[in-house]
Amino acid sequence: CFFFISFEETPMLVAVLTYVGYGVLTLFGYLRDFMRQWKIEKCQNATERAEQKDFVPLYQDFENFYNRNLYTRIRDSWNRPICSVPGAKVDMMERVSHDYNWTFTYTGRVIKDIINMGSYNYLGFAQKAGTCQEAAAEVLSQYGAGVCSTRQEMGNLDKHEELEELVARFLGVESAMAYGMGFATNSMNIPALVGKGCLILSDELNHASLVLGARLSGATIRIFKHNNMQSLEKLLKDAIVHGQPRTRRPWKKILILVEGIYSMEGSIVRLPEVIALKKKYKSYLYLDEAHSIGALGPSGRGVVEYFGLSPEDVDVMMGTFTKSFGAAGGYIGGKKELIDYLRTYSHSAVYATSLSPPVVEQVITSMKCIMGEDGTTVGKARVQQLAENTRYFRRRLKEMGFIIYGNEDSPVVPLMLYMPGSNFTTTCHVLKIGLFVFSFYLYVKCIYVLKRS
Known part of the structure; x- marks a missing residue:
C-alpha cells in the first residue's frame, strides 16, 4: 500500500480572512443583541420568551450566542430531510424559511434523484432493491x-x-x-x-x-x-x-x-x-x-x-x-x-x-x-471500485486547486472551505446542480489547521 497523508498548510491570507470573518460575525452578533435588548431591532426571534426568563439557561452564554448569531445564519446547510432510501441517489423535501432560518416550511415539492455524497454508504449496500x-x-x-x-x-x-x-x-x-x-x-x-x-x-x-x-x-x-x-x-x-x-x-x-x-x-x-x-x-x-x-x-x-x-x-x-x-x-x-x-x-x-x-x-x-460467499464477485468488485473512485476523486479535487486532507486511500475526503459564508453558499450551489454534500462549521477546524502549520 502507498501510505501518504496530506495536511496542506492553510494559506496565511485564507487564515486571516477566516478569522476576520468570524470576528465580524461575532461583532455584529453582539451589536444585534444590544439592539434586540432595547427593542431597536424588529426581529425578536433570537430573544428569550418571557415565560422562560425564570428557568435555568439550557446553554452557556457563548453557546447560546453562537447558536443564535452564527449557526442559525447558515442552518439550512444541515438536517435537510430526505424521503427515500439513503442510497447513491436520494429524494429531498424542499423547505424554505421566512424568518432567517429560525423555522422552516415545507413547500410540498420533492427534489428527485440528488447524488448523495453526505453518507458513509461506501459499498452501496444501502439500496431499495437487490x-x-x-x-x-x-x-x-x-x-x-x-x-x-x-x-x-x-x-x-x-x-x-x-x-x-x-x-x-x-x-x-x-x-x-x-x-x-x-x-x-x-x-x-x-x-x-x-x-x-x-x-x-x-x-x-x-x-x-x-x-x-x-x-x-x-x-x-x-x-x-x-x-x-x-x-x-x-x-x-x-x-x-x-x-x-x-x-x-x-x-x-x-x-x-x-x-x-x-x-x-x-x-x-x-x-x-x-x-x-x-x-x-x-x-x-x-x-x-x-x-x-x-x-x-x-x-x-x-x-x-x-x-x-x-x-x-x-x-x-x-x-x-x-x-x-x-x-x-x-x-x-x-x-x-x-x-x-x-x-x-x-x-x-x-x-x-x-x-x-x-x-x-x-x-x-x-x-x-x-x-464472495454468495457465489459472485460483486462484493470484491465494489471494494475495488471504491478504491479507484477514492483515488480518482482526491486526484481531481487537487488538480482543481482544492485543499483536501487525509490519506490517498481514505474514502473520507474533507474538503476545506474555511470561511463560514463559503459553507452555506457551496452547499446551496451544489444542491442546485444535483449534489448533496455535508458541510461542517469550521471555526475550531481552522484553529487546528493553524496549529499544525
Whole structure:
C-alpha cells in the first residue's frame, strides 16, 4: 500500500480572512443583541420568551450566542430531510424559511434523484432493491421487526449467533459479539475493559464514542498528538517509568485507543508503528474500524489487511455495520476469552436490546457478498471500485486547486472551505446542480489547521 497523508498548510491570507470573518460575525452578533435588548431591532426571534426568563439557561452564554448569531445564519446547510432510501441517489423535501432560518416550511415539492455524497454508504449496500433487501424482507416476515429483549434474556436468536460467527471469520479472529448501536459499542465496552488504576492513551482526534467510553471508565486518560508515534512513545515511556500518580505503582493496564480511518480528518492510522510500540511496551491495543472495515484492504477487511498485518496483533477489534454494510449496530472481535468476558460484563450486552433480525440479515448478506460467499464477485468488485473512485476523486479535487486532507486511500475526503459564508453558499450551489454534500462549521477546524502549520 502507498501510505501518504496530506495536511496542506492553510494559506496565511485564507487564515486571516477566516478569522476576520468570524470576528465580524461575532461583532455584529453582539451589536444585534444590544439592539434586540432595547427593542431597536424588529426581529425578536433570537430573544428569550418571557415565560422562560425564570428557568435555568439550557446553554452557556457563548453557546447560546453562537447558536443564535452564527449557526442559525447558515442552518439550512444541515438536517435537510430526505424521503427515500439513503442510497447513491436520494429524494429531498424542499423547505424554505421566512424568518432567517429560525423555522422552516415545507413547500410540498420533492427534489428527485440528488447524488448523495453526505453518507458513509461506501459499498452501496444501502439500496431499495437487490439480494440484501430481499433477504431482509424474508427474515422480517419470519422473525418480525424487533426482539424486545436483551441477549442475556430472550433476545438471543440463531441469526445473532450466525452473524457473530461470520464476523469472526471475516476478521480472522477467534470470536466476535454484535451490538445494536455503533456508538454504544465503544462507549459501553471500554468501561468494561479498563477502570481505576488503568491508563488510556488516546489519539487527540478520536471519535466522540471513544472519548465518552474512556471518560466513563474511570481510568486515567492521556492524549497523544494525532498519528504521532513519537508523542505516543513518550507517553508510554513516562507511564512505565513513573507509574500511577502519587503511589508510583505500575498501571494495571495500559490501553491504546486509535481509529482505522479518522472520520473528520480522512487519515489512516499508522498501525504497523502502533503495534510495534504496543509490543515493545507490553500494552493493549483497541482499534476502532468503524470507517475502515469494508472500505480498506484488497478484500475489504479493514486497516489490518491494508497493511498486511495479523489480526492477532490487535487485542480489541471494533467496528460498525452502519457504513460499508448499509445496516446498523457494531461489533467487537478478538480472543474467545475476551468476548466471553464482554458477554457477561458489557453494559451493551446486559442492558441493551438485541439487533433487529432484518438488520442482522442485511449485515449477513452484505458481508457474504464482500467475502464472495454468495457465489459472485460483486462484493470484491465494489471494494475495488471504491478504491479507484477514492483515488480518482482526491486526484481531481487537487488538480482543481482544492485543499483536501487525509490519506490517498481514505474514502473520507474533507474538503476545506474555511470561511463560514463559503459553507452555506457551496452547499446551496451544489444542491442546485444535483449534489448533496455535508458541510461542517469550521471555526475550531481552522484553529487546528493553524496549529499544525
